[in-house]
Amino acid sequence: MRLAELSERSGVSAATIKYYLREGLLPPGRQINTTTAEYDEEHLRRLRLVRAMIQVGRVPVAKVREVLGHVDDDSLGRSVRLGAAMWALPQVPEPDEDDEYVQVAQQEITTLLDRLGWENAKQLTSISPAYRSLVVAVAAFRRLGYGFGAELLAPYAELMHRTAVLDLDNMETQSSEAERIEWAVLGAILNEPVLQALHRLAQEEETTRRYGFE
Amino acid sequence: MRLAELSERSGVSAATIKYYLREGLLPPGRQINTTTAEYDEEHLRRLRLVRAMIQVGRVPVAKVREVLGHVDDDSLGRSVRLGAAMWALPQVPEPDEDDEYVQVAQQEITTLLDRLGWENAKQLTSISPAYRSLVVAVAAFRRLGYGFGAELLAPYAELMHRTAVLDLDNMETQSSEAERIEWAVLGAILNEPVLQALHRLAQEEETTRRYGFE
DNA sequence: TCTCCTTGGTAAGTGCCACTATCCAATCAT
DNA sequence: ATGATTGGATAGTGGCACTTACCAAGGAGA
Numbered sequence: 001m002r003l004a005e006l007s008e009r010s011g012v013s014a015a016t017i018k019y020y021l022r023e024g025l026l027p028p029g030r031q032i033n034t035t036t037a038e039y040d041e042e043h044l045r046r047l048r049l050v051r052a053m054i055q056v057g058r059v060p061v062a063k064v065r066e067v068l069g070h071v072d073d074d075s076l077g078r079s080v081r082l083g084a085a086m087w088a089l090p091q092v093p094e095p096d097e098d099d100e101y102v103q104v105a106q107q108e109i110t111t112l113l114d115r116l117g118w119e120n121a122k123q124l125t126s127i128s129p130a131y132r133s134l135v136v137a138v139a140a141f142r143r144l145g146y147g148f149g150a151e152l153l154a155p156y157a158e159l160m161h162r163t164a165v166l167d168l169d170n171m172e173t174q175s176s177e178a179e180r181i182e183w184a185v186l187g188a189i190l191n192e193p194v195l196q197a198l199h200r201l202a203q204e205e206e207t208t209r210r211y212g213f214e
Numbered sequence: 215m216r217l218a219e220l221s222e223r224s225g226v227s228a229a230t231i232k233y234y235l236r237e238g239l240l241p242p243g244r245q246i247n248t249t250t251a252e253y254d255e256e257h258l259r260r261l262r263l264v265r266a267m268i269q270v271g272r273v274p275v276a277k278v279r280e281v282l283g284h285v286d287d288d289s290l291g292r293s294v295r296l297g298a299a300m301w302a303l304p305q306v307p308e309p310d311e312d313d314e315y316v317q318v319a320q321q322e323i324t325t326l327l328d329r330l331g332w333e334n335a336k337q338l339t340s341i342s343p344a345y346r347s348l349v350v351a352v353a354a355f356r357r358l359g360y361g362f363g364a365e366l367l368a369p370y371a372e373l374m375h376r377t378a379v380l381d382l383d384n385m386e387t388q389s390s391e392a393e394r395i396e397w398a399v400l401g402a403i404l405n406e407p408v409l410q411a412l413h414r415l416a417q418e419e420e421t422t423r424r425y426g427f428e
Numbered sequence: 429t430c431t432c433c434t435t436g437g438t439a440a441g442t443g444c445c446a447c448t449a450t451c452c453a454a455t456c457a458t
Numbered sequence: 459a460t461g462a463t464t465g466g467a468t469a470g471t472g473g474c475a476c477t478t479a480c481c482a483a484g485g486a487g488a
Binding site: 045048049051052055056078079082083086093118120121124128129130131133134136137138140141143144145146148152153155156157159160161162163164165166167168170182183186188190192193194195196197198199200201202203204205206207208209210211212213 | 259262263266293296297307332335342344347348351354355358359360369370374375376377378379380384396397404407409410411412416418419420421423424425
């Protein structure tokens with residue numbers, strides 16, 4: 001199919017597809033002659049994945065390129081490829097190590113990880129963006145005078161762990177390794193909007209159960 | 215305190231504070247004379263809340279103004295004020311009602327809500343941004359050829375409901391109504407980064423438990 | 429008093445980013 | 459033959475969160 005058809009079938013404007021090609025989010029089509037290139041179903045699929053990441057996952061274009069690089073790199077180990085998406089997700093600015101709230105938050109999170117027995121996560125604290133985001137968010141609570149210590153966090157962490165178990169169980173039902181990788185990318189990037197939305201819906205449900213519609 | 219001190223104590227540059235004042239995110243200080251205004255602890259607290267929303271919650275400035283308007287409006291009902299923050303959260307583009315994937319997603323979500331017995335949430339589908347986000351995300355999965363139907367969503371929704379129960383339980387421990395409202399805002403805006411971070415940490419933990427570090 | 433600094437306020441500019449509009453020469457359709 | 463279409467390149471757009479530059483009014487020290 002030509003670019004126009006790719007545009008038609010994906011619902012993405014031709015100009016935007018050209019932009020993605022230029023940015024390396026889509027591999028170039030098979031060049032037929034100087035003015036025609038041929039695209040296939042794989043391009044369409046990749047384009048939809050890119051769109052999902054950008055529109056639903058709000059992943060910046062540069063990060064999408066990075067994630068796709070890992071996804072396509074067969075030489076990487078399994079955890080790395082599975083985790084590739086997660087590590088490229090929108091990041092909070094670096095926590096300021098000198099900030100007292102940040103230090104307290106780090107202590108609380110260390111306590112939390114100990115209490116939960118998350119030994120692997122503990123080893124990743126120095127490099128994990130997730131850990132850094134958590135520090136920033138917990139510090140923000142404390143800065144406003146609200147404690148959000150290990151005892152409050154633990155039940156949330158417990159629930160999130162069960163969620164992660166579901167994620168990986170679902171991932172393992174995919175039949176091919178390529179599908180499992182793609183599912184993991186989606187699980188990291190699209191699952192979060194799903195979880196967020198479910199969480200908000202659940203909050204609406206529970207709020208109205210407790211206090212009614214007024 | 216003067217603007218310079220407010221800047222010092224909050225770590226926000228004076229120019230940015232002026233910008234927030236101009237945008238109505240901060241109420242003006244008490245004017246002492248034409249070139250001096252006096253700010254108090256309440257301004258500092260509000261400024262920190264604004265920063266947390268913008269930096270950690272990634273809420274756009276216009277939405278912050280909107281949320282604060284609801285928070286400060288004593289005439290609104292409880293659910294509305296508690297929900298004010300949620301409704302102002304970053305929104306996904308409107309789902310295209312004519313899109314077949316969107317229609318399927320809507321059906322699946324209706325099935326899900328029935329199965330869970332979330333009657334209140336069901337009544338809110340026409341107006342709730344959370345519902346719309348969920349539709350968009352589920353449709354995105356399906357468009358890529360992965361099903362994400364009610365049977366897969368239900369256990370996630372169950373977990374998110376428990377999370378929401380925790381949210382509201384925590385909120386109710388706050389002593390004053392003003393604090394409860396502020397907690398709800400934080401719960402909607404800052405809890406999500408916390409949950410996201412915990413989710414990602416849990417994924418890292420579970421992935422390495424299953425597949426090791428390579 | 430005169431100078432010089434600081435203050436809060438305002439208008440215009442910056443940098444980033446995801447597109448999007450405009451051209452262009454080559455080629456296809458009739 | 460000729461008008462439309464193609465892919466590719468370049469430059470422009472619009473939104474947003476700031477930042478910079480500037481200003482007149484006020485205060486402080488000589």
